Amino acid sequence: MKIISAEFVISNTDVMLCPDKNIPEYAFIGRSNVGKSSLINSLLNKKSLAKTSSQPGKTQLINHFLINKNWYLVDLPGFGYAKASKKKIKSFQRLISSYFEQRNQLISAFVLIDIRHEPQKIDLNFMYWLGKKKIPFSIIFTKSDKIKIKEINNKINTYIYKMSEQWSIVPKYFTSSAHTKSGIKEILDYISQMNSL
Numbered sequence: 001m002k003i004i005s006a007e008f009v010i011s012n013t014d015v016m017l018c019p020d021k022n023i024p025e026y027a028f029i030g031r032s033n034v035g036k037s038s039l040i041n042s043l044l045n046k047k048s049l050a051k052t053s054s055q056p057g058k059t060q061l062i063n064h065f066l067i068n069k070n071w072y073l074v075d076l077p078g079f080g081y082a083k084a085s086k087k088k089i090k091s092f093q094r095l096i097s098s099y100f101e102q103r104n105q106l107i108s109a110f111v112l113i114d115i116r117h118e119p120q121k122i123d124l125n126f127m128y129w130l131g132k133k134k135i136p137f138s139i140i141f142t143k144s145d146k147i148k149i150k151e152i153n154n155k156i157n158t159y160i161y162k163m164s165e166q167w168s169i170v171p172k173y174f175t176s177s178a179h180t181k182s183g184i185k186e187i188l189d190y191i192s193q194m195n196s197l
């Protein structure tokens with residue numbers, strides 16, 4: 001898919017106020033610092049449409065971007081910041097559950113995982129929750145340029161092996177780098193394919 005236009009539409013703290021047009025949307029979510037903003041900017045071929053390294057203390061927002069005038073890319077708040085207060089974690093959970101429970105136009109989520117890290121409970125639990133809610137999702141292993149090419153498969157296999165303890169079918173996954181742009185085309189082509197179904 002070629003990105004012809006990418007416009008910021010709206011930021012919300014309330015799912016009810018998200019755009020009500022019935023066009024397909026794809027949500028990007030992951031732990032703070034996973035590389036979500038960098039990946040979104042790479043996907044959309046923009047330098048800074050999504051803000052990189054947004055401060056963990058900042059208001060958590062659901063950001064809608066309209067792409068090629070026919071689908072939304074949704075930038076969801078980052079989670080798992082070590083110093084987040086209990087109150088912040090609760091409000092994050094409320095926001096995220098209402099988003100996933102209410103957005104019928106959501107075609108798929110992309111859960112971002114830093115390829116360097118061992119499987120983390122917070123991510124595994126979150127994906128398990130998505131599965132229980134029957135919300136389609138794929139994984140994107142980010143920052144693949146940070147490890148040697150021959151380590152990439154090992155890291156992914158370890159992760160998938162861990163997931164297979166909870167899942168009989170392992171979700172689709174991509175590997176990406178915002179620096180080398182690897183994986184960007186594959187993710188966009190996948191979205192394009194889903195949009196044409």
Ligand code: GDP
Binds near residue numbers: 032033176180
């Ligand atoms: P976010 O908090 O998930 O939105 O993460 P950011 O996109 O702000 O990235 C967090 C940090 O990781 C920044 O210092 C980025 O420059 C760096 N980063 C993000 N993506 C990549 C990548 O693909 N490769 C490398 N080497 N660094 C990255």
